Amino acid sequence: MRNSLSEALGTALISMTVVGSAFMAANLTDDQSLQLLINAIATAMALLVVIYLFAPISGAHFNPVVTIIFTITRKIKIQDSMKYLSAQFIGGICGTVLANLMFTSKSLVISNINRNSSNNFLGELIATTILLLIILLCIEQGRSSAIPYLVPAWIGSAYFSTVSTSFANPAITLARSFSANDTGINLTSTPAFIAVQLLGGMCALGLVKVFAKK
Numbered sequence: 001m002r003n004s005l006s007e008a009l010g011t012a013l014i015s016m017t018v019v020g021s022a023f024m025a026a027n028l029t030d031d032q033s034l035q036l037l038i039n040a041i042a043t044a045m046a047l048l049v050v051i052y053l054f055a056p057i058s059g060a061h062f063n064p065v066v067t068i069i070f071t072i073t074r075k076i077k078i079q080d081s082m083k084y085l086s087a088q089f090i091g092g093i094c095g096t097v098l099a100n101l102m103f104t105s106k107s108l109v110i111s112n113i114n115r116n117s118s119n120n121f122l123g124e125l126i127a128t129t130i131l132l133l134i135i136l137l138c139i140e141q142g143r144s145s146a147i148p149y150l151v152p153a154w155i156g157s158a159y160f161s162t163v164s165t166s167f168a169n170p171a172i173t174l175a176r177s178f179s180a181n182d183t184g185i186n187l188t189s190t191p192a193f194i195a196v197q198l199l200g201g202m203c204a205l206g207l208v209k210v211f212a213k214k
Helices: 002-028 032-058 065-072 078-103 118-140 143-163 170-178 191-213
Strands: none
Touching: 002 032, 002 078, 002 170, 032 143, 065 078, 065 118, 065 170, 065 191, 078 170, 118 143, 118 191, 170 191
């Protein structure tokens, strides 16, 4: 129970930060580059906090791709995996609801931002592949203690180095479908994004097998 609650709360805090910081940034400035910087810094800092805080409890997945890859590699049991996945998606949506309620009068708003384009898909493939590669290589090399710092560093940088601004997480992707600010994604774009993110996880798994060879 505590593991699932950890995954739900951590994912909710990430989602709330992504969506909420975008609302706050829009309130503070009309400069889009500055808005993106605020969003990136807030997200990276939230990731650092929740990963560091909850890693000893649930492993701090907060991402269905991480959970699925860990299930494939038998780092987590299937029954636990199903609980984690449910907690992540529920937590992500709850985080968006909290952000919406803080900054608007509606709890859920369907985003109208269409992100169905090949360049966005490529951005998500790169962002998710490198994210999972960081996590898996750190574990393989016995440097798991670096994950709370390297994951936020990559996501923060990927905000600016990938055209999709690095969703890299199916639970957060779905959650962002229910907010009206610039972090949103239309529900018609969500399935393709999630499919590409899962592909990125598999690509990372293949790369780790290559790099891990002695």
